[in-house]
Amino acid sequence: MAVAALTGVRTGFVDNVSKPVIKQLLDDLVEGGVLNDGESESVREDNGTRADMARDLIDIVRKKGDKASSKMITYIQRRDSSLYEKLGLLDNQPAPEPLEQEPSKQEPPKQEEWSDTLKHTTEQFWRGKLRDNSIYPVTKEAFKNRVALLITNIKFTDATLNRNGAEKDQENMEKLLSALGYEVVKYTNLTGKEINEALIEFSKHPKLKETDSVVVVIMSHGKLGAVLGVDYKKTLSNTEKQDEFPIDNIYKQLGPEKCRALLDKPKIIIIQACRGEKAGAVLVSDSTKQDLVCDDVKQPSPSLPAEEEGLEDDTLRCVHKEKDFICLLSCTPDTVSYRQRDHGSILIQYIVQVFNTFAHEDDIEELFRKVMHRFEDFKTQNKRQMPTKDRCTLIRRFYFFPGL
Known part of the structure; x- marks a missing residue:
């Protein structure tokens, strides 16, 4: 289950995810309908450190269930493949469904x-x-x-x-x-x-x-x-x-x-x-x-x-x-x-x-x-x-x- 997979890598995610990737994930999760604007702003503004932002983000998504957690895993793979591999998400989770092609890339x-x-x-x-x-x-x-x-x-x-x-x-x-x-x-x-x-x-x-x-x-x-x-x-x-x-x-x-x-x-x-x-x-x-x-x-x-x-x-x-x-x-x-x-x-x-x-x-x-x-x-x-x-x-x- 995607929730279990995220829960299992929570500490590694908090320790290793970079701040730019956190911001990219927030944008992805808003555009993907996982987070609303208020939740995104809260993660950005209510946390003083990078680790606090990461912890707040992964906890919010985990509480939203499997579908939301699966989307986040997919976004992590897209935004930082080395982090994805380091967290072992490939072993804990079936291969994520491929993202739909971005509209700007479509013919x-x-x-x-x-x-x-x-x-x-x-x-x-x-x-x-x-x-x-x-x-x-x-x-x-x-x-x-x-x-x-x-x-x-x-x-x-x-x-x-x-x-x-x-x-x-x-x-x-x-x-x-x-x-x-x-x-x-x-x-x-x-x-x-x-x-x-x-x-x-x-x-x-x-x-x-x-x-x-x-x-x-x-x-x-x-x-x-x-x-x-x-x-x-x-x-x-x-x-x-x-x-x-x-x-x-x-x-x-x-x-x-x-x-x-x-x-x-x-x-x-x-x-x-x-x-x-x-x-x-x-x-x-x-x-x-x-x-x-x-x-x-x-x-x-x-x-x-x-x-x-x-x-x-x-x-x-x-x-x-x-x-x-x-x-x-x-x-x-x-x-x-x-x-x-x-x-x-x-x-x-x-x-x-x-x-x-x-x-x-x-x-x-x-x-x-x-x-x-x-x-x-x-x-x-x-x-x-x-x-x-x-x-x-x-x-x-x-x-x-x-x-x-």
Whole structure:
């Protein structure tokens, strides 16, 4: 019996378990439903020494019976296999049933299993992360002060560049961001200069001092390193300057040098725009016969060989000037991203699916990975697209804790 097994190793457990393992076991037991938050807090705060914490913990669990004791034995095996062997639990107890695979390690479900609405995290899950120094802190007060910037270019001065279907992207992202607790500052149809001005204004938003994070979403046509403004022209005279917004400006305006309010806070960037700059490209418009179009004004002719593009060089950046960022770009360098006229961009559709289904239990990097994995299913004739995580300087894990 599991209770007898724990009772038999009580002294050895008290003498040998480390304090970090005790804390991990407490988190496991809370998430596993063995302990409640009050019992966990009592073990942490009402005992002055490591040994007292260990003694209190094992006694509480033993009194809850075989099922609780069996779970604790399983958690000990997972958290400290050498302690598990030293205590002789393998000899005193049948091999514990394997733990269910952690949600963050699971592959995304099939398409029909995606959630249509955002799942909420539990109070228990949030409290279990509060004392973990490897996670960015999220308090209920900070959650109430979240703010996000959403910029969508749909209609261009040159009507042949209009992004039909992007209205759906704007609607979907605004709904998702609001559900995640963010006040959405929304702009539509901006020039490159106006995008920059909107970003500067956003960097002064009064809620940034109290928020735990920000999200910036920009959706437009694009090229490598830039998002295109609505006044972009296919051809320019010698005296004209092209209407573009350098993506690098996001890092400059929201970095610690110009935005102290966001120091040490996650800054999540999502860019839905192509990154192709091919010589000999042809202009692409949203033909009424096309259900799938790309978000670049340039697309290589299939008869021309691909040209290599240089990678962006991050080696000269100082860490203290750029930290706590993560960016998801809709495609790899030198490639295009696609948009459906009726449903919007493929990237935004997949982000909504993944976030609705997993944001309640996965951190942002795992969410982005699952979005990328989702593109394994995107295979339309000879078209492929792969999003890219870029310039990630997160030093901890960030959870949205939706519904907090």
